[in-house]
Amino acid sequence: MFQQIFDAINIGIVILDKDLKVHGWNRWMEVHSGIDESKIKSSPIFDTFPHLNNPKFIRSCKSVFSFGNFCFFSQKLHRHLFPFKTTSYADSKFDFMQQSCAMGPLRDENNEIKYLFIYVQDVTEVAAYEQKLLEMNMRDGLTGIYNRRFLESKLSEEFNRHQRYGGVFSLVMLDIDFFKKVNDTHGHQCGDFILKAVSSRVASIIRNVDYLARYGGEEFCCLLPETGIPAALTVAERFRAAIEQQETNYDGEIIKVTISLGVSEFRKGIESAEMMIKKADEALYRAKREGRNKVVVMD
Protein backbone atom coordinates (compact mmCIF):
# COMPACT_ATOMS: atom_id res chain seq x y z
CA MET A 1 0.00 0.00 0.00
CA PHE A 2 2.74 2.46 0.96
CA GLN A 3 4.43 1.68 -2.33
CA GLN A 4 2.01 4.21 -3.82
CA ILE A 5 3.89 7.06 -2.15
CA PHE A 6 6.92 6.11 -4.21
CA ASP A 7 5.02 6.91 -7.39
CA ALA A 8 2.80 9.70 -6.15
CA ILE A 9 5.49 11.93 -4.67
CA ASN A 10 6.64 14.98 -6.62
CA ILE A 11 10.31 14.00 -6.30
CA GLY A 12 12.42 11.73 -8.45
CA ILE A 13 13.66 8.58 -6.76
CA VAL A 14 16.34 6.31 -8.17
CA ILE A 15 17.64 3.20 -6.47
CA LEU A 16 21.00 1.74 -7.46
CA ASP A 17 22.62 -1.51 -6.40
CA LYS A 18 26.30 -1.94 -5.54
CA ASP A 19 27.23 -2.33 -9.21
CA LEU A 20 25.42 0.96 -9.86
CA LYS A 21 22.71 -0.81 -11.82
CA VAL A 22 19.24 0.67 -11.64
CA HIS A 23 17.02 -1.19 -9.20
CA GLY A 24 14.24 1.34 -8.82
CA TRP A 25 12.99 4.26 -10.93
CA ASN A 26 9.83 5.97 -9.75
CA ARG A 27 7.07 7.47 -11.84
CA TRP A 28 8.47 10.99 -11.53
CA MET A 29 11.70 9.77 -13.12
CA GLU A 30 9.71 7.98 -15.83
CA VAL A 31 7.74 11.13 -16.64
CA HIS A 32 10.72 13.49 -16.77
CA SER A 33 13.18 11.19 -18.49
CA GLY A 34 10.69 9.58 -20.85
CA ILE A 35 12.21 6.24 -19.89
CA ASP A 36 10.03 3.53 -18.34
CA GLU A 37 11.28 1.68 -15.29
CA SER A 38 11.02 -1.61 -17.19
CA LYS A 39 13.42 -0.29 -19.84
CA ILE A 40 16.11 0.97 -17.49
CA LYS A 41 15.86 -1.58 -14.67
CA SER A 42 18.89 -3.85 -14.18
CA SER A 43 21.03 -1.84 -16.58
CA PRO A 44 24.04 0.17 -15.34
CA ILE A 45 23.09 3.81 -14.76
CA PHE A 46 26.09 4.88 -16.87
CA ASP A 47 24.57 3.17 -19.95
CA THR A 48 21.74 5.69 -19.98
CA PHE A 49 23.54 8.61 -18.31
CA PRO A 50 27.22 8.33 -19.30
CA HIS A 51 28.00 11.81 -17.91
CA LEU A 52 27.51 10.44 -14.38
CA ASN A 53 30.63 8.36 -14.88
CA ASN A 54 32.80 11.04 -13.25
CA PRO A 55 35.02 11.02 -10.14
CA LYS A 56 32.68 13.03 -7.93
CA PHE A 57 29.66 10.84 -8.59
CA ILE A 58 31.66 7.64 -8.15
CA ARG A 59 33.28 9.00 -4.99
CA SER A 60 29.85 9.78 -3.61
CA CYS A 61 28.49 6.31 -4.37
CA LYS A 62 31.51 4.68 -2.76
CA SER A 63 31.15 6.76 0.39
CA VAL A 64 27.49 5.78 0.66
CA PHE A 65 28.35 2.09 0.43
CA SER A 66 31.47 2.31 2.64
CA PHE A 67 30.23 4.61 5.39
CA GLY A 68 26.49 4.89 4.99
CA ASN A 69 27.12 8.52 4.11
CA PHE A 70 24.63 10.95 2.72
CA CYS A 71 25.94 12.96 -0.23
CA PHE A 72 24.51 16.16 -1.52
CA PHE A 73 24.53 17.59 -5.02
CA SER A 74 23.61 21.23 -4.84
CA GLN A 75 22.04 23.07 -7.73
CA LYS A 76 24.69 25.80 -7.43
CA LEU A 77 27.56 23.67 -8.58
CA HIS A 78 25.94 20.81 -10.42
CA ARG A 79 22.90 22.48 -11.99
CA HIS A 80 21.46 19.02 -12.42
CA LEU A 81 22.34 15.35 -12.11
CA PHE A 82 19.86 14.19 -14.72
CA PRO A 83 19.46 16.32 -17.84
CA PHE A 84 15.70 16.81 -18.04
CA LYS A 85 13.69 19.46 -19.83
CA THR A 86 12.20 22.20 -17.71
CA THR A 87 8.52 21.73 -17.01
CA SER A 88 7.47 25.30 -17.62
CA TYR A 89 7.56 26.68 -21.14
CA ALA A 90 7.08 30.25 -20.01
CA ASP A 91 10.07 32.46 -19.33
CA SER A 92 12.63 29.78 -18.61
CA LYS A 93 16.21 30.95 -18.25
CA PHE A 94 17.57 27.43 -18.15
CA ASP A 95 18.05 24.81 -20.81
CA PHE A 96 17.62 22.06 -18.24
CA MET A 97 15.63 21.49 -15.10
CA GLN A 98 17.66 22.72 -12.12
CA GLN A 99 17.96 20.01 -9.52
CA SER A 100 18.91 19.64 -5.92
CA CYS A 101 19.83 16.02 -5.27
CA ALA A 102 21.04 13.83 -2.47
CA MET A 103 21.98 10.21 -2.09
CA GLY A 104 22.03 7.91 0.92
CA PRO A 105 22.09 4.26 1.97
CA LEU A 106 19.31 1.67 2.04
CA ARG A 107 19.85 -1.15 4.52
CA ASP A 108 18.41 -4.60 4.92
CA GLU A 109 17.11 -5.98 8.23
CA ASN A 110 20.69 -6.74 9.35
CA ASN A 111 21.66 -3.11 8.87
CA GLU A 112 23.78 -3.95 5.89
CA ILE A 113 23.84 -1.45 3.07
CA LYS A 114 22.41 -3.12 -0.03
CA TYR A 115 21.36 -0.20 -2.19
CA LEU A 116 21.66 3.52 -2.45
CA PHE A 117 18.88 5.92 -3.19
CA ILE A 118 19.07 9.23 -5.03
CA TYR A 119 16.33 11.77 -4.74
CA VAL A 120 15.92 14.50 -7.31
CA GLN A 121 14.13 17.71 -6.54
CA ASP A 122 13.12 20.23 -9.19
CA VAL A 123 14.37 23.64 -7.99
CA THR A 124 14.19 25.47 -11.32
CA GLU A 125 11.74 28.04 -10.02
CA VAL A 126 13.85 28.91 -6.99
CA ALA A 127 17.03 29.05 -9.08
CA ALA A 128 15.35 31.39 -11.57
CA TYR A 129 14.16 33.59 -8.75
CA GLU A 130 17.63 33.69 -7.25
CA GLN A 131 19.15 34.58 -10.58
CA LYS A 132 16.65 37.38 -11.01
CA LEU A 133 17.53 38.75 -7.59
CA LEU A 134 21.23 38.62 -8.43
CA GLU A 135 20.56 40.46 -11.69
CA MET A 136 18.51 43.11 -9.92
CA ASN A 137 21.30 43.53 -7.45
CA MET A 138 23.89 44.27 -10.12
CA ARG A 139 21.93 46.09 -12.81
CA ASP A 140 20.47 49.53 -13.07
CA GLY A 141 16.69 49.32 -13.37
CA LEU A 142 16.27 52.04 -16.00
CA THR A 143 19.12 51.43 -18.43
CA GLY A 144 19.82 47.73 -17.87
CA ILE A 145 23.58 48.32 -17.66
CA TYR A 146 25.49 47.57 -14.44
CA ASN A 147 24.78 49.64 -11.35
CA ARG A 148 27.18 51.59 -9.20
CA ARG A 149 27.49 48.94 -6.50
CA PHE A 150 28.51 46.29 -9.03
CA LEU A 151 31.04 48.61 -10.65
CA GLU A 152 32.59 49.52 -7.35
CA SER A 153 33.06 45.89 -6.36
CA LYS A 154 34.50 45.05 -9.81
CA LEU A 155 36.79 48.05 -9.58
CA SER A 156 38.16 47.12 -6.19
CA GLU A 157 38.72 43.55 -7.45
CA GLU A 158 40.68 44.84 -10.46
CA PHE A 159 42.54 47.27 -8.28
CA ASN A 160 43.67 44.62 -5.80
CA ARG A 161 44.72 42.30 -8.58
CA HIS A 162 46.79 44.96 -10.29
CA GLN A 163 48.35 46.06 -7.06
CA ARG A 164 49.54 42.50 -6.55
CA TYR A 165 50.48 41.48 -10.07
CA GLY A 166 51.08 44.77 -11.87
CA GLY A 167 49.70 45.59 -15.31
CA VAL A 168 47.37 48.35 -16.31
CA PHE A 169 43.68 49.18 -16.57
CA SER A 170 41.68 52.35 -17.14
CA LEU A 171 38.49 54.06 -16.12
CA VAL A 172 36.35 56.38 -18.24
CA MET A 173 33.83 58.63 -16.48
CA LEU A 174 31.28 60.29 -18.71
CA ASP A 175 28.45 62.69 -18.13
CA ILE A 176 25.69 63.99 -20.40
CA ASP A 177 26.12 67.73 -21.07
CA PHE A 178 23.28 70.05 -20.05
CA PHE A 179 21.11 67.14 -19.04
CA LYS A 180 19.04 69.32 -16.73
CA LYS A 181 17.99 71.34 -19.77
CA VAL A 182 16.69 68.19 -21.50
CA ASN A 183 14.59 67.41 -18.45
CA ASP A 184 13.35 70.98 -18.09
CA THR A 185 12.48 71.40 -21.78
CA HIS A 186 11.11 68.00 -22.70
CA GLY A 187 10.15 66.49 -19.34
CA HIS A 188 11.60 63.73 -17.21
CA GLN A 189 10.25 60.92 -19.36
CA CYS A 190 12.24 62.29 -22.25
CA GLY A 191 15.25 62.54 -19.92
CA ASP A 192 14.89 58.85 -19.09
CA PHE A 193 14.61 58.10 -22.78
CA ILE A 194 17.88 59.94 -23.46
CA LEU A 195 19.63 58.12 -20.60
CA LYS A 196 18.61 54.80 -22.17
CA ALA A 197 19.65 55.92 -25.67
CA VAL A 198 23.08 57.13 -24.51
CA SER A 199 23.80 54.05 -22.40
CA SER A 200 22.78 51.60 -25.10
CA ARG A 201 24.84 53.44 -27.73
CA VAL A 202 27.94 53.40 -25.50
CA ALA A 203 27.24 49.78 -24.54
CA SER A 204 27.22 48.86 -28.24
CA ILE A 205 30.79 50.15 -28.62
CA ILE A 206 32.55 48.56 -25.66
CA ARG A 207 34.31 45.20 -25.83
CA ASN A 208 32.70 42.35 -23.98
CA VAL A 209 35.45 42.40 -21.34
CA ASP A 210 34.62 45.99 -20.38
CA TYR A 211 32.13 46.99 -17.70
CA LEU A 212 29.77 49.89 -18.29
CA ALA A 213 27.77 51.15 -15.34
CA ARG A 214 25.40 53.95 -14.48
CA TYR A 215 27.28 55.75 -11.76
CA GLY A 216 24.84 58.47 -10.78
CA GLY A 217 21.98 60.48 -12.33
CA GLU A 218 23.40 61.19 -15.79
CA GLU A 219 26.91 60.00 -15.04
CA PHE A 220 28.32 56.74 -16.37
CA CYS A 221 31.53 54.89 -15.69
CA CYS A 222 33.32 52.39 -17.90
CA LEU A 223 36.01 50.04 -16.61
CA LEU A 224 38.51 48.91 -19.25
CA PRO A 225 40.63 45.96 -18.09
CA GLU A 226 44.15 45.51 -19.54
CA THR A 227 43.93 48.91 -21.19
CA GLY A 228 46.39 51.80 -20.85
CA ILE A 229 45.76 55.52 -21.39
CA PRO A 230 46.43 55.63 -25.16
CA ALA A 231 43.88 52.90 -25.93
CA ALA A 232 41.43 54.20 -23.32
CA LEU A 233 41.64 57.63 -24.91
CA THR A 234 40.75 56.16 -28.30
CA VAL A 235 37.78 54.35 -26.77
CA ALA A 236 36.60 57.50 -24.96
CA GLU A 237 36.92 59.52 -28.15
CA ARG A 238 34.83 56.88 -29.94
CA PHE A 239 32.11 57.22 -27.25
CA ARG A 240 32.16 60.99 -27.63
CA ALA A 241 31.90 60.92 -31.43
CA ALA A 242 29.14 58.29 -31.40
CA ILE A 243 26.95 60.30 -29.00
CA GLU A 244 27.62 63.54 -30.87
CA GLN A 245 26.35 61.92 -34.06
CA GLN A 246 23.41 60.16 -32.46
CA GLU A 247 19.96 61.57 -33.12
CA THR A 248 17.25 60.45 -30.75
CA ASN A 249 13.69 60.63 -31.90
CA TYR A 250 11.42 61.32 -28.96
CA ASP A 251 7.75 61.77 -29.76
CA GLY A 252 8.54 63.03 -33.25
CA GLU A 253 11.17 65.43 -32.02
CA ILE A 254 14.88 64.98 -32.81
CA ILE A 255 16.99 65.49 -29.73
CA LYS A 256 20.78 65.63 -29.74
CA VAL A 257 23.08 65.58 -26.73
CA THR A 258 26.83 65.49 -26.18
CA ILE A 259 28.94 63.97 -23.45
CA SER A 260 32.07 65.02 -21.56
CA LEU A 261 34.60 62.42 -20.51
CA GLY A 262 37.47 61.97 -18.07
CA VAL A 263 39.99 59.14 -18.26
CA SER A 264 42.18 57.75 -15.48
CA GLU A 265 44.68 54.92 -15.43
CA PHE A 266 46.01 52.59 -12.73
CA ARG A 267 49.60 53.58 -12.10
CA LYS A 268 52.12 53.97 -9.31
CA GLY A 269 51.01 56.49 -6.73
CA ILE A 270 47.34 55.62 -7.02
CA GLU A 271 46.59 54.04 -3.71
CA SER A 272 42.97 53.07 -3.87
CA ALA A 273 40.10 52.31 -6.17
CA GLU A 274 38.36 55.46 -4.92
CA MET A 275 41.35 57.51 -6.01
CA MET A 276 41.00 56.19 -9.55
CA ILE A 277 37.41 57.36 -9.62
CA LYS A 278 38.43 60.70 -8.18
CA LYS A 279 41.12 61.16 -10.84
CA ALA A 280 38.68 60.34 -13.66
CA ASP A 281 36.10 62.64 -12.09
CA GLU A 282 38.58 65.52 -11.90
CA ALA A 283 39.45 65.01 -15.57
CA LEU A 284 35.72 64.93 -16.40
CA TYR A 285 35.15 68.25 -14.64
CA ARG A 286 38.05 69.78 -16.50
CA ALA A 287 36.41 68.63 -19.75
CA LYS A 288 33.23 70.40 -18.58
CA ARG A 289 35.11 73.59 -17.75
CA GLU A 290 36.95 73.52 -21.06
CA GLY A 291 33.74 73.65 -23.06
CA ARG A 292 32.18 70.14 -22.88
CA ASN A 293 31.82 67.51 -25.66
CA LYS A 294 35.45 66.69 -24.93
CA VAL A 295 37.77 64.00 -23.55
CA VAL A 296 40.35 64.91 -20.88
CA VAL A 297 43.01 62.60 -19.44
CA MET A 298 44.13 62.72 -15.78
CA ASP A 299 47.33 64.62 -14.96
Next chain:
Amino acid sequence: MEIHEDQILTGEEGEILQEIMNIAFGKSAADLADVIDTHVVLSIPFIKIMQVTELPVYIRDHVKDYKKISIVEQNFWGRFKGDALLIFSSGSGKELIAMLQHGQVEMSSFESDPIDILERETLMEVGNILIGACVGKLAELLKDVVTYTPPMVVVERYYTDALSGKQFDADKTAIVLKTDFSFTEGNVSGFLFLVTSNDSIKWLKDALRIFIEQYE
Protein backbone atom coordinates in the same frame (compact mmCIF):
# COMPACT_ATOMS: atom_id res chain seq x y z
CA MET B 1 25.47 24.55 35.83
CA GLU B 2 26.75 21.33 37.35
CA ILE B 3 27.40 18.24 35.34
CA HIS B 4 25.17 15.50 36.73
CA GLU B 5 26.50 12.18 37.86
CA ASP B 6 24.71 10.26 35.13
CA GLN B 7 26.15 12.54 32.47
CA ILE B 8 29.69 11.58 33.27
CA LEU B 9 31.41 8.66 31.67
CA THR B 10 33.29 6.52 34.15
CA GLY B 11 36.97 5.93 33.66
CA GLU B 12 36.22 2.52 32.23
CA GLU B 13 33.56 3.84 29.86
CA GLY B 14 35.97 6.48 28.68
CA GLU B 15 38.54 3.83 27.89
CA ILE B 16 36.04 1.72 25.97
CA LEU B 17 34.96 4.74 23.97
CA GLN B 18 38.59 5.55 23.26
CA GLU B 19 39.11 2.00 22.05
CA ILE B 20 36.03 2.09 19.81
CA MET B 21 37.19 5.35 18.35
CA ASN B 22 40.58 3.84 17.59
CA ILE B 23 38.93 0.94 15.76
CA ALA B 24 36.47 3.20 13.95
CA PHE B 25 39.12 5.61 12.79
CA GLY B 26 41.45 2.86 11.73
CA LYS B 27 38.73 1.44 9.53
CA SER B 28 37.77 4.85 8.21
CA ALA B 29 41.29 5.69 7.12
CA ALA B 30 41.49 2.49 5.07
CA ASP B 31 38.12 3.03 3.41
CA LEU B 32 38.76 6.73 2.85
CA ALA B 33 41.79 5.88 0.78
CA ASP B 34 39.49 3.93 -1.51
CA VAL B 35 36.90 6.69 -1.75
CA ILE B 36 39.10 9.74 -2.27
CA ASP B 37 42.17 8.08 -3.74
CA THR B 38 44.54 9.49 -1.18
CA HIS B 39 45.61 8.34 2.23
CA VAL B 40 44.27 10.19 5.24
CA VAL B 41 46.17 10.01 8.49
CA LEU B 42 43.82 10.20 11.46
CA SER B 43 45.44 10.67 14.82
CA ILE B 44 44.39 8.63 17.84
CA PRO B 45 41.27 10.40 18.97
CA PHE B 46 41.20 12.28 22.20
CA ILE B 47 38.11 12.33 24.38
CA LYS B 48 37.04 15.02 26.78
CA ILE B 49 33.80 15.86 28.48
CA MET B 50 32.89 19.46 29.11
CA GLN B 51 30.03 21.88 29.23
CA VAL B 52 29.01 23.11 25.84
CA THR B 53 29.68 26.71 26.76
CA GLU B 54 33.37 25.94 27.29
CA LEU B 55 33.60 24.56 23.81
CA PRO B 56 34.33 27.70 21.73
CA VAL B 57 37.26 28.58 23.96
CA TYR B 58 38.50 24.99 23.86
CA ILE B 59 38.32 24.85 20.07
CA ARG B 60 39.92 28.25 19.77
CA ASP B 61 42.82 27.14 21.94
CA HIS B 62 43.39 24.15 19.70
CA VAL B 63 43.31 25.95 16.40
CA LYS B 64 45.25 28.98 17.54
CA ASP B 65 48.07 28.18 15.14
CA TYR B 66 45.70 28.74 12.26
CA LYS B 67 45.41 32.28 11.06
CA LYS B 68 42.22 31.56 9.21
CA ILE B 69 40.01 28.52 9.25
CA SER B 70 37.27 26.91 7.23
CA ILE B 71 34.57 25.01 9.05
CA VAL B 72 32.28 22.30 7.81
CA GLU B 73 29.42 21.62 10.17
CA GLN B 74 26.99 18.77 9.94
CA ASN B 75 24.28 17.48 12.23
CA PHE B 76 23.79 13.78 12.57
CA TRP B 77 21.01 11.98 14.28
CA GLY B 78 20.30 8.47 15.28
CA ARG B 79 20.08 7.32 18.84
CA PHE B 80 23.55 8.83 18.92
CA LYS B 81 23.07 12.39 17.79
CA GLY B 82 24.97 15.62 17.73
CA ASP B 83 26.99 17.99 15.72
CA ALA B 84 30.20 17.42 13.84
CA LEU B 85 32.60 20.31 13.35
CA LEU B 86 35.43 19.83 10.96
CA ILE B 87 38.02 22.57 11.04
CA PHE B 88 40.43 22.99 8.16
CA SER B 89 43.55 25.12 8.14
CA SER B 90 43.79 28.12 5.86
CA GLY B 91 44.33 27.33 2.19
CA SER B 92 42.92 23.80 2.51
CA GLY B 93 40.07 24.39 0.10
CA LYS B 94 42.35 25.23 -2.80
CA GLU B 95 44.69 22.33 -1.98
CA LEU B 96 41.75 19.96 -1.92
CA ILE B 97 40.49 21.17 -5.29
CA ALA B 98 43.87 20.34 -6.79
CA MET B 99 43.97 16.96 -5.06
CA LEU B 100 40.51 15.88 -6.08
CA GLN B 101 40.81 17.05 -9.66
CA HIS B 102 43.99 15.02 -10.17
CA GLY B 103 44.80 17.09 -13.20
CA GLN B 104 41.50 16.29 -14.86
CA VAL B 105 38.80 18.87 -15.15
CA GLU B 106 35.80 16.96 -14.02
CA MET B 107 33.25 19.66 -13.39
CA SER B 108 31.63 20.99 -16.52
CA SER B 109 30.96 24.26 -14.77
CA PHE B 110 34.58 24.64 -13.70
CA GLU B 111 35.34 27.58 -15.96
CA SER B 112 32.28 29.64 -15.37
CA ASP B 113 32.23 29.20 -11.61
CA PRO B 114 34.21 31.53 -9.44
CA ILE B 115 36.90 29.74 -7.48
CA ASP B 116 35.22 30.48 -4.16
CA ILE B 117 32.11 28.49 -5.08
CA LEU B 118 34.27 25.58 -6.15
CA GLU B 119 36.30 25.86 -2.97
CA ARG B 120 33.16 25.85 -0.89
CA GLU B 121 31.74 22.82 -2.65
CA THR B 122 35.02 20.94 -2.38
CA LEU B 123 35.32 21.61 1.34
CA MET B 124 31.73 20.52 1.67
CA GLU B 125 32.27 17.29 -0.23
CA VAL B 126 35.46 16.31 1.56
CA GLY B 127 34.00 17.39 4.90
CA ASN B 128 30.89 15.33 4.24
CA ILE B 129 32.98 12.27 3.45
CA LEU B 130 35.31 12.66 6.45
CA ILE B 131 32.49 13.30 8.92
CA GLY B 132 30.42 10.47 7.48
CA ALA B 133 33.36 8.12 7.67
CA CYS B 134 34.11 8.87 11.32
CA VAL B 135 30.56 9.17 12.62
CA GLY B 136 29.32 6.32 10.45
CA LYS B 137 31.95 3.85 11.64
CA LEU B 138 31.49 4.86 15.25
CA ALA B 139 27.71 4.41 14.97
CA GLU B 140 28.16 1.12 13.16
CA LEU B 141 30.33 -0.31 15.94
CA LEU B 142 27.73 0.77 18.48
CA LYS B 143 24.95 -0.79 16.37
CA ASP B 144 23.31 2.48 15.53
CA VAL B 145 22.32 4.05 12.22
CA VAL B 146 22.60 7.78 11.73
CA THR B 147 21.20 10.27 9.23
CA TYR B 148 22.85 13.54 8.25
CA THR B 149 21.75 17.02 7.40
CA PRO B 150 23.41 18.72 4.42
CA PRO B 151 26.74 20.17 5.50
CA MET B 152 27.11 23.87 6.11
CA VAL B 153 30.40 25.53 5.40
CA VAL B 154 32.20 28.68 6.47
CA VAL B 155 35.17 29.47 4.27
CA GLU B 156 38.40 31.20 5.30
CA ARG B 157 37.40 33.21 8.28
CA TYR B 158 39.36 34.38 11.31
CA TYR B 159 38.58 31.92 14.05
CA THR B 160 37.39 34.61 16.42
CA ASP B 161 34.70 35.54 13.89
CA ALA B 162 33.87 31.98 12.96
CA LEU B 163 33.22 30.59 16.41
CA SER B 164 31.20 32.24 19.07
CA GLY B 165 29.54 30.86 22.16
CA LYS B 166 26.13 32.10 21.14
CA GLN B 167 25.06 29.09 19.15
CA PHE B 168 25.61 26.68 22.00
CA ASP B 169 22.87 25.73 24.41
CA ALA B 170 24.16 26.57 27.87
CA ASP B 171 22.80 23.62 29.83
CA LYS B 172 24.17 20.86 27.68
CA THR B 173 27.15 18.66 28.13
CA ALA B 174 29.47 17.94 25.28
CA ILE B 175 31.56 14.91 24.61
CA VAL B 176 34.36 16.22 22.54
CA LEU B 177 35.98 13.65 20.35
CA LYS B 178 38.93 15.35 18.79
CA THR B 179 41.16 13.96 16.13
CA ASP B 180 43.59 15.66 13.86
CA PHE B 181 43.91 14.50 10.31
CA SER B 182 46.23 15.14 7.46
CA PHE B 183 46.43 13.97 3.89
CA THR B 184 49.65 12.35 2.84
CA GLU B 185 49.27 13.98 -0.53
CA GLY B 186 48.82 17.71 -0.28
CA ASN B 187 49.28 20.12 2.54
CA VAL B 188 45.96 19.83 4.32
CA SER B 189 45.28 19.24 7.97
CA GLY B 190 42.66 19.99 10.54
CA PHE B 191 40.59 18.88 13.48
CA LEU B 192 37.37 17.02 13.85
CA PHE B 193 35.16 17.66 16.85
CA LEU B 194 32.07 15.66 17.54
CA VAL B 195 29.80 17.35 20.00
CA THR B 196 26.99 15.32 21.43
CA SER B 197 24.52 16.61 23.93
CA ASN B 198 23.63 14.88 27.18
CA ASP B 199 20.60 13.25 25.50
CA SER B 200 23.06 10.95 23.85
CA ILE B 201 25.14 10.16 26.86
CA LYS B 202 22.70 7.79 28.51
CA TRP B 203 22.36 5.87 25.29
CA LEU B 204 26.12 5.92 24.84
CA LYS B 205 26.71 4.46 28.30
CA ASP B 206 24.36 1.58 27.48
CA ALA B 207 25.88 1.03 24.07
CA LEU B 208 29.38 0.94 25.52
CA ARG B 209 28.29 -1.64 28.09
CA ILE B 210 26.74 -3.82 25.38
CA PHE B 211 29.80 -3.43 23.23
CA ILE B 212 32.19 -4.60 25.93
CA GLU B 213 29.93 -7.52 26.92
CA GLN B 214 30.69 -9.13 23.57
CA TYR B 215 34.24 -9.60 24.73
CA GLU B 216 33.62 -10.63 28.29
